[in-house]
Amino acid sequence: MRKLIVLAVLMAGITAMAQKPERERGQRGDMRDMTPEQMATLQTKQMTLALDLTEAQQKQIQSLNLDNAKKRAEKMNEMKAKRESGEAKKLSSEERYAMKTAMLDRQIAQKEKMKKILNNEQYEKWEKMKMNREGHRKGKGMQRHKERAEGK
Numbered sequence: 001m002r003k004l005i006v007l008a009v010l011m012a013g014i015t016a017m018a019q020k021p022e023r024e025r026g027q028r029g030d031m032r033d034m035t036p037e038q039m040a041t042l043q044t045k046q047m048t049l050a051l052d053l054t055e056a057q058q059k060q061i062q063s064l065n066l067d068n069a070k071k072r073a074e075k076m077n078e079m080k081a082k083r084e085s086g087e088a089k090k091l092s093s094e095e096r097y098a099m100k101t102a103m104l105d106r107q108i109a110q111k112e113k114m115k116k117i118l119n120n121e122q123y124e125k126w127e128k129m130k131m132n133r134e135g136h137r138k139g140k141g142m143q144r145h146k147e148r149a150e151g152k
Contacts, residue, residue: 036069043069050129051122060117068110 034042044062047053053061082088091099115123 036066036073039069040065047126051118051125053118053122057117057122064110064113064117 040062043065044058047061048058079088114126118126
């Protein structure tokens with residue numbers, strides 16, 4: 001009988017630990033309810049703190065972030081509408097290639113714009129921040145692999 005009680009308590013504890021509460025799931029939930037303007041403002045303020053941006057740089061980056069946030073919101077609404085209408089389908093290899101190419105073109109354009117706005121020191125810091133975010137998104141395994149390749 002005692003073993004059953006201990007087992008039940010352990011199972012309840014494991015189940016409770018396995019389910020993350022909303023607040024621990026990341027910022028996506030918080031960001032989902034914001035307008036593109038709010039997201040752009042937050043991103044700009046975070047970059048201002050991290051990169052010590054001037055007023056002129058803040059204005060340029062604010063407009064850049066706003067454009068990006070509007071495009072992301074539009075794309076998310078498009079995907080949501082497709083999912084709800086049942087039009088969402090698996091992409092062909094050509095469609096995946098086209099999407100990936102377009103995404104990389106946007107990233108290259110973003111980098112060029114940031115190079116024009118930021119000074120060399122700020123740009124290097126922005127690149128490191130970007131790499132950290134991408135590594136975090138891809139998972140710790142990928143980051144460890146990169147560190148081993150660099151000899152750390």
